[in-house]
Amino acid sequence: MQNRQEKISQVVVTAGQMRDIEKRIFAAGMPVVALMEKVAGLIARRIQEIPPTSVKKAYSVPLNTPFLRESPQAGGSRVGILVGPGHNGGDALVVARELHFRGYEIWIYSPFSKLKELTSQHLQYAQSLGIPIYQTIEQLPDSDLLIDGLFGFGLERNLTDPIASAINQLNELSVPIYSIDLPSGLHTDTGEVLGTAIRATYTFCLGLWKLAFFQDQALEYLGKAELIDFDIPLADVEAVLKDAPRIKRITRATALATLPLPRPPVTHKYKEGHLLLICGSRRYAGGAILTGLGARASGVGMLSIAVPESLKSLLVSHLPEALIVGCPETETGAIAQLQLPENTDLSSFNAIACGPGLTRDATPIVQEVIKSDCPLILDADGLNILAQMGAIATLKKRQPVTVLTPHTGEFQRLFPDVPDAKHDRVQAVREAATQSGAVVLLKGARTAIANPQGAVWIVPESTPALARGGSGDVLTGLLGGLLAQAATKQIPVEDIVATAAWWHSQAGILAAQERTELGVDAFTLTQYLIKALT
Numbered sequence: 279m280q281n282r283q284e285k286i287s288q289v290v291v292t293a294g295q296m297r298d299i300e301k302r303i304f305a306a307g308m309p310v311v312a313l314m315e316k317v318a319g320l321i322a323r324r325i326q327e328i329p330p331t332s333v334k335k336a337y338s339v340p341l342n343t344p345f346l347r348e349s350p351q352a353g354g355s356r357v358g359i360l361v362g363p364g365h366n367g368g369d370a371l372v373v374a375r376e377l378h379f380r381g382y383e384i385w386i387y388s389p390f391s392k393l394k395e396l397t398s399q400h401l402q403y404a405q406s407l408g409i410p411i412y413q414t415i416e417q418l419p420d421s422d423l424l425i426d427g428l429f430g431f432g433l434e435r436n437l438t439d440p441i442a443s444a445i446n447q448l449n450e451l452s453v454p455i456y457s458i459d460l461p462s463g464l465h466t467d468t469g470e471v472l473g474t475a476i477r478a479t480y481t482f483c484l485g486l487w488k489l490a491f492f493q494d495q496a497l498e499y500l501g502k503a504e505l506i507d508f509d510i511p512l513a514d515v516e517a518v519l520k521d522a523p524r525i526k527r528i529t530r531a532t533a534l535a536t537l538p539l540p541r542p543p544v545t546h547k548y549k550e551g552h553l554l555l556i557c558g559s560r561r562y563a564g565g566a567i568l569t570g571l572g573a574r575a576s577g578v579g580m581l582s583i584a585v586p587e588s589l590k591s592l593l594v595s596h597l598p599e600a601l602i603v604g605c606p607e608t609e610t611g612a613i614a615q616l617q618l619p620e621n622t623d624l625s626s627f628n629a630i631a632c633g634p635g636l637t638r639d640a641t642p643i644v645q646e647v648i649k650s651d652c653p654l655i656l657d658a659d660g661l662n663i664l665a666q667m668g669a670i671a672t673l674k675k676r677q678p679v680t681v682l683t684p685h686t687g688e689f690q691r692l693f694p695d696v697p698d699a700k701h702d703r704v705q706a707v708r709e710a711a712t713q714s715g716a717v718v719l720l721k722g723a724r725t726a727i728a729n730p731q732g733a734v735w736i737v738p739e740s741t742p743a744l745a746r747g748g749s750g751d752v753l754t755g756l757l758g759g760l761l762a763q764a765a766t767k768q769i770p771v772e773d774i775v776a777t778a779a780w781w782h783s784q785a786g787i788l789a790a791q792e793r794t795e796l797g798v799d800a801f802t803l804t805q806y807l808i809k810a811l812t
């Protein structure tokens with residue numbers, strides 16, 4: 279049984295779902311006022327706890343900046359509170375009041391003339407405490423920290439002046455900004471910037487993770503993100519999400535539970551999966567090695583690698599444990615024909631991963647594996663060839679599992695008619711999967727994986743260190759190895775794909791921590807895969 283915290287940390291909601299969950303809580307009797315007190319109290323506490331060194335823009339704040347002390351000296355810590363018209367502004371005003379009583383020097387920026395009732399009451403009380411309130415940006419005194427409570431999930435249209443230009447000016451100050459719920463100006467679901475948006479140093483996401491936190495276009499605005507769990511009952515979450523296809527964050531606990539560990543005490547190599555990699559060409563020999571090393575790290579029982587004949591000895595020297603199948607090659611050095619060992623055909627394998635380094639000259643090979651009845655992963659040139667064949671029509675004819683692992687460019691070539699790959703990556707990957715019947719993994723800063731029923735997994739953390747040639751080849755091998763091992767188990771394919779993507783990201787994160795973001799070449803990455811689990 280997963281505990282509540284683990285379950286809550288997996289959930290990702292849209293603004294509409296969050297509103298419905300909130301409605302249930304209020305309908306059950308929780309007073310709105312009490313919930314705001316509770317949530318804002320938690321935020322105020324976190325603001326006092328966060329050490330300045332963990333803050334991205336900390337260079338703009340001297341390390342001993344007093345505003346972050348538990349008990350700041352009176353007059354030493356200046357916090358500006360940005361207040362919007364809705365309950366996001368109400369949260370910010372409760373934070374203002376709490377920090378005021380903790381000895382911080384507070385001022386309030388409240389540019390809206392019409393506020394929701396509760397927000398207006400909090401503003402009135404703040405004023406009665408003598409906290410200065412300003413309506414225009416020009417009046418604002420200096421501060422050491424800004425708290426952004428302009429808009430939360432209630433933002434529904436583009437920001438316009440004067441608030442848009444005020445946000446632009448606030449972003450220019452070299453002062454850290456902590457956003458409440460999400461940086462004001464971001465669309466809660468797509469993460470799009472609605473006119474302009476606060477560039478936060480830190481964001482306190484309230485209650486449940488909102489979808490924007492996992493959309494690539496939002497990342498540079500979010501800063502460091504943290505979930506403030508305010509005890510939303512799981513029953514309310516379940517009641518609202520019930521039949522809707524879920525969007526989930528893959529956590530360490532889920533990924534580890536999906537890995538084929540521990541192994542049964544009595545087993546043999548073929549029981550632990552037989553993977554066939556089809557990869558490489560004279561031009562791209564390294565891709566085949568990296569794919570093989572990714573597969574090696576998966577622990578797969580048997581690994582066969584089909585490459586052009588002229589690459590055979592190279593592959594043997596790098597992967598002595600693998601069965602290297604040298605194939606006849608074209609004049610250009612691509613695989614011309616799959617020449618599998620005697621008594622073996624494509625159905626002998628538990629999974630096939632096909633694509634890295636093939637070149638488009640291997641088109642007949644890709645056509646052949648698509649016709650096979652073996653679970654299949656297509657990557658790189660495998661995807662480009664599939665795109666030429668017409669991805670959706672081709673995949674619809676295929677019965678067994680297919681996994682596609684495109685980056686954004688490949689995705690657009692595969693699914694030219696799926697709208698919005700730039701506007702909303704999560705929606706795009708979901709449509710691609712439902713239309714094609716494949717499990718689709720869309721690579722990015724936040725990789726998203728969808729199954730044909732529309733369920734989505736998101737890899738919640740990664741590193742730009744992985745934006746490097748060959749790192750995708752490693753993922754393909756790793757994923758192939760896990761898929762082959764899962765062949766006899768009842769694990770949903772998308773769980774395996776998400777686990778592979780999570781593992782790949784974790785290895786990148788660990789390698790970048792030890793070697794900087796410049797030190798994570800694809801070969802080095804393969805050396806961190808096992809380390810990331812231990």
Ligand SMILES: NC(=O)C1=CN([C@@H]2O[C@H](COP(=O)(O)OP(=O)(O)OC[C@H]3O[C@@H](n4cnc5c(N)ncnc54)[C@H](O)[C@@H]3O)[C@@H](O)[C@H]2O)[C@@H](O)CC1
Pocket residue numbers: 296297300313314317362363364365366367368369394428429430431432433434435436437438458459460484485
């Ligand atoms: N979901 C929950 O259970 C809780 C929510 N709380 C807070 O409540 C927030 C949501 O509150 P609201 O629904 O009041 O929404 P917001 O506070 O996000 O703002 C909505 C207000 O902004 C106005 N508005 C929207 N777009 C605008 C634009 N482009 N220009 C100018 N005005 C615009 C709307 O008319 C409305 O008055 C959350 O983000 C969170 O901070 C917390 O107080 C407590 C718990």
Ligand SMILES: [K+]
Pocket residue numbers: 366426427428429430457458459460461462
């Ligand atoms: K906000």
